[in-house]
Amino acid sequence: MAYVITDECISCGACEAECPVSAISEGDGKYVIDADTCTECGACAGVCPVGAPVQG
Ligand code: SF4
Ligand code: SF4
Numbered sequence: 001m002a003y004v005i006t007d008e009c010i011s012c013g014a015c016e017a018e019c020p021v022s023a024i025s026e027g028d029g030k031y032v033i034d035a036d037t038c039t040e041c042g043a044c045a046g047v048c049p050v051g052a053p054v055q056g
Contacts (some may be wrong), residue, residue, distance in 0.1 A: 001056040002038035005031050009052040015044035028035065 002023075005015075009030035016024040016031060023037035024044060033044070033053070044053040 002035035002040060003029045003033050003042070003053045004035075005012055005033055005044075006054060007052075008050045009048075012049060014047045014049070015053060018047045024054040036041045 007030060011026065011030055013026070013031070016026070020041060020043065021037050021039055023034045024031055041056065045051070
């Protein structure tokens with residue numbers, strides 16, 4: 001399952017730059033992950049200051 005970003009996201013943008021496949025983009029009130037593109041590498045979870053990306 002792809003990673004998903006929970007409502008804990010504070011829209012800092014750190015994860016977007018870290019994703020090797022550019023699956024993350026700014027959404028409405030939080031960042032979002034394109035499930036079809038995500039390779040489940042976990043890099044976004046590693047850089048997020050609030051632990052918002054979780055494995056879906
Ligand atoms: Fe991108 Fe990896 Fe996060 Fe998926 S788990 S959104 S591929 S950084
Ligand atoms: Fe949101 Fe975390 Fe990504 Fe920052 S790093 S945009 S808080 S999910």
